[in-house]
Amino acid sequence: MVLKIFFPTCCNTADSGLLIGRWIPGQDSAVVLAVIHYPFIPGQVKKYLSETQNQSQVDLAVLGSWSLPKDGQEGMDSFLKDLSTIFPNSRWLQLSREIGKRGFACQVVHNRITPPDPAQGGTDKKDQIIFIHYDQRKVMLSQLHPIHEESPGEESSELRAVFHTVAQSGPLFLLDRYDEGPLKLTHWQSEGREASIVVELSKQAVFLCLCMIACVFVILNIWPVQFISSKMSTCVQTAYRTNHFQTVFSTKKATSHMEFMRKANIFVSFLVDMSLGLLLVSWLYRENHISQLANTLVKLSLYRFFLYHIHLWISYIRLMSPFIEMILWYVGLSACLGLTFALSVLSDIVALLTFHIYCFYVYGARLYCLKVYGLSSLWRLFCGKKWNVLRQRVDSCSYDLDQLFIGTLLFTILLFLLPTTALYYLVFTLLRLVVVMFQGVIHLAIDLINSFPLFAMGLRLCRSYRLAEGVKFRVLCEEPGTPLHLMMEINPLKCSSVLQRYRTPTYSCYPRDSWVDLCKKLFMGELIYPWKHKTTKTD
Amino acid sequence: MAEKNEFTDINGKAILLDCQNYSSFCREFTVSSPKVSLCKVIVCTCSVWLFAYAVFFVTENTAVLSSAIIITLVGMMMHIHLVKVEHETLLIIGSLGVQLSTSYASGRESTTFIEMSRIKDIVINEAVYMQSIIYYLCILIKDSGDPNGIASVVPLFQSSKPRLNCLVQVYKSCQAIIAQTR
Numbered sequence: 001m002v003l004k005i006f007f008p009t010c011c012n013t014a015d016s017g018l019l020i021g022r023w024i025p026g027q028d029s030a031v032v033l034a035v036i037h038y039p040f041i042p043g044q045v046k047k048y049l050s051e052t053q054n055q056s057q058v059d060l061a062v063l064g065s066w067s068l069p070k071d072g073q074e075g076m077d078s079f080l081k082d083l084s085t086i087f088p089n090s091r092w093l094q095l096s097r098e099i100g101k102r103g104f105a106c107q108v109v110h111n112r113i114t115p116p117d118p119a120q121g122g123t124d125k126k127d128q129i130i131f132i133h134y135d136q137r138k139v140m141l142s143q144l145h146p147i148h149e150e151s152p153g154e155e156s157s158e159l160r161a162v163f164h165t166v167a168q169s170g171p172l173f174l175l176d177r178y179d180e181g182p183l184k185l186t187h188w189q190s191e192g193r194e195a196s197i198v199v200e201l202s203k204q205a206v207f208l209c210l211c212m213i214a215c216v217f218v219i220l221n222i223w224p225v226q227f228i229s230s231k232m233s234t235c236v237q238t239a240y241r242t243n244h245f246q247t248v249f250s251t252k253k254a255t256s257h258m259e260f261m262r263k264a265n266i267f268v269s270f271l272v273d274m275s276l277g278l279l280l281v282s283w284l285y286r287e288n289h290i291s292q293l294a295n296t297l298v299k300l301s302l303y304r305f306f307l308y309h310i311h312l313w314i315s316y317i318r319l320m321s322p323f324i325e326m327i328l329w330y331v332g333l334s335a336c337l338g339l340t341f342a343l344s345v346l347s348d349i350v351a352l353l354t355f356h357i358y359c360f361y362v363y364g365a366r367l368y369c370l371k372v373y374g375l376s377s378l379w380r381l382f383c384g385k386k387w388n389v390l391r392q393r394v395d396s397c398s399y400d401l402d403q404l405f406i407g408t409l410l411f412t413i414l415l416f417l418l419p420t421t422a423l424y425y426l427v428f429t430l431l432r433l434v435v436v437m438f439q440g441v442i443h444l445a446i447d448l449i450n451s452f453p454l455f456a457m458g459l460r461l462c463r464s465y466r467l468a469e470g471v472k473f474r475v476l477c478e479e480p481g482t483p484l485h486l487m488m489e490i491n492p493l494k495c496s497s498v499l500q501r502y503r504t505p506t507y508s509c510y511p512r513d514s515w516v517d518l519c520k521k522l523f524m525g526e527l528i529y530p531w532k533h534k535t536t537k538t539d
Numbered sequence: 540m541a542e543k544n545e546f547t548d549i550n551g552k553a554i555l556l557d558c559q560n561y562s563s564f565c566r567e568f569t570v571s572s573p574k575v576s577l578c579k580v581i582v583c584t585c586s587v588w589l590f591a592y593a594v595f596f597v598t599e600n601t602a603v604l605s606s607a608i609i610i611t612l613v614g615m616m617m618h619i620h621l622v623k624v625e626h627e628t629l630l631i632i633g634s635l636g637v638q639l640s641t642s643y644a645s646g647r648e649s650t651t652f653i654e655m656s657r658i659k660d661i662v663i664n665e666a667v668y669m670q671s672i673i674y675y676l677c678i679l680i681k682d683s684g685d686p687n688g689i690a691s692v693v694p695l696f697q698s699s700k701p702r703l704n705c706l707v708q709v710y711k712s713c714q715a716i717i718a719q720t721r
Contacts, residue, residue, distance in 0.1 A: 002634040
């Protein structure tokens with residue numbers, strides 16, 4: 001049988017002592033977590049192990065002994081043999097290493113309680129051993145994908161069991177060889193403790209003040225307000241962000257990895273959104289950009305639609321023009337709430353300014369639609385057929401002479417009016433499509449800013465070991481006669497997988513019609529609605 | 540110990556198989572594809588630039604020339620980074636798993652590791668490829684629901700496509716290790 005021992009790289013140069021770790025059930029492998037140095041009292045070791053086991057829910061055991069003989073420490077062999085009787089286990093590992101050599105020597109002592117079964121081959125075969133070196137800190141912080149949320153009582157995958165064991169053994173790593181205490185351990189913390197008092201203090205402060213801000217937001221629930229606010233993208237965006245506030249600043253700590261990543265993504269994307277908005281504000285309020293923008297908007301609304309303008313609309317704009325600059329100044333301040341907010345305000349302004357185009361489009365479309373239906377029905381009359389509503393098909397029908405006469409007359413009239421109506425419809429539809437495209441682009445940009453997982457991408461780029469797709473093995477050059485040594489490294493998740501898994505869900509949904517359906521609708525004169533928002537259904 | 544053998548791939552080009560025996564249950568097989576040939580690069584570049592010069596001659600626009608240079612450079616970089624495979628490696632470690640690694644001409648390496656508990660078997664399969672039938676080595680992955688079923692098939696040495704004689708050598712070593720350590 002091949003025995004696999006997962007050995008942390010931080011213990012490669014540790015002083016002689018006892019190996020603490022876990023035997024993975026069902027597999028022939030062991031994970032070494034720490035080394036307890038001589039001198040120690042076996043009773044205290046057992047007490048410490050049972051305490052840590054209660055705290056961390058990982059069944060720790062003494063796996064064996066580790067010897068790295070330094071000067072003046074000869075004669076360890078007999079001492080090591082005695083230890084296997086004090087810590088009873090089915091297998092006892094005796095690992096040793098000499099300074100100057102890179103390979104380890106290992107001997108496995110089997111303490112069988114029952115004698116070996118002769119039917120299974122009698123004597124023990126010589127165990128073949130693989131040493132797999134792993135970076136303890138990285139494996140502890142890493143999250144293996146695909147994420148299995150269920151509590152792993154029975155891990156069928158060996159690697160998952162190893163990652164889970166190291167991640168759960170946090171309480172074991174609190175005591176160090178440099179601490180004053182009965183036991184001295186070596187693990188990843190021995191390479192240098194990581195803590196920053198600034199980070200801890202700031203975490204407490206941010207938490208408190210943002211809890212207060214979350215309570216300030218109030219959502220109006222009256223029906224007319226709700227209807228209008230569902231149409232205006234500004235209000236939808238505000239509601240979306242409020243939801244996010246509640247998620248991020250809730251007092252519950254994130255229990256699982258996915259919840260933590262979602263919170264972190266929302267927080268980072270909100271910060272970036274605010275900073276972009278402030279950047280926009282700082283650019284807008286410099287060098288008279290506001291007045292330039294106001295002038296362009298006034299010009300657009302007056303010149304472009306000169307021939308098709310209703311007098312009311314012209315006079316309305318003329319009345320508003322001295323105030324537009326001031327309105328824009330105050331509205332521009334809303335960009336402080338984030339770039340997405342500014343973009344949704346822009347989208348709403350465009351919708352309001354082009355409301356007359358929307359009205360003309362609806363009139364033109366309805367007229368054209370009526371005309372097309374009328375023409376098709378009268379054409380069927382001309383051919384002697386009729387549309388059967390019950391059977392949803394075309395049937396033959398015998399018409400009276402006067403019906404035929406009037407029908408043909410109407411058909412001719414509609415036919416000659418068709419080019420005019422079609423042209424009006426074409427022009428208004430094209431204008432409406434231009435506006436819808438522009439709004440669509442803005443909404444795409446907002447959606448991108450809302451859903452892009454910035455924290456996850458940052459984590460993937462800067463600390464790629466945190467998100468693991470799998471592992472990589474590298475054979476370390478060995479000396480003949482020593483067991484095989486492998487180096488286990490973490491294989492980070494691909495960037496496309498990161499985007500796919502950690503996208504924040506947004507409120508927009510993409511159009512259900514394909515291009516062919518769209519063209520059919522345009523030809524028939526049916527109204528086209530811009531992309532709808534996903535409405536939250538309440539029972 | 541390392542052993543180098545020369546074989547050919549399905550198109551007739553020479554490939555190199557390198558077997559490294561780290562231990563009785565750990566072996567590494569590396570199939571190296573032939574390198575980018577200088578003639579092909581020169582022919583491609585010259586044809587693109589001649590075409591660009593002809594267009595420049597007609598239109599008298601210098602942007603054509605600079606865009607041709609940029610296109611050639613970007614195209615070559617994308618080719619060696621994304622397309623051109625230098626060698627493919629199979630590292631089999633008894634009772635631990637199988638590691639597949641592809642290294643590209645620009646130095647990029649893409650690695651996957653499949654645990655032994657997920658592997659049902661390593662077999663040589665036949666496939667209809669254009670107008671011919673070729674052999675390829677693949678790993679059968681166990682299905683978590685059905686104990687006798689196969690969830691997926693992972694083909695090996697996709698870019699180098701060695702012939703049957705090379706595949707048989709790799710297959711025999713893999714089967715020996717799997718049988719020994721199961």
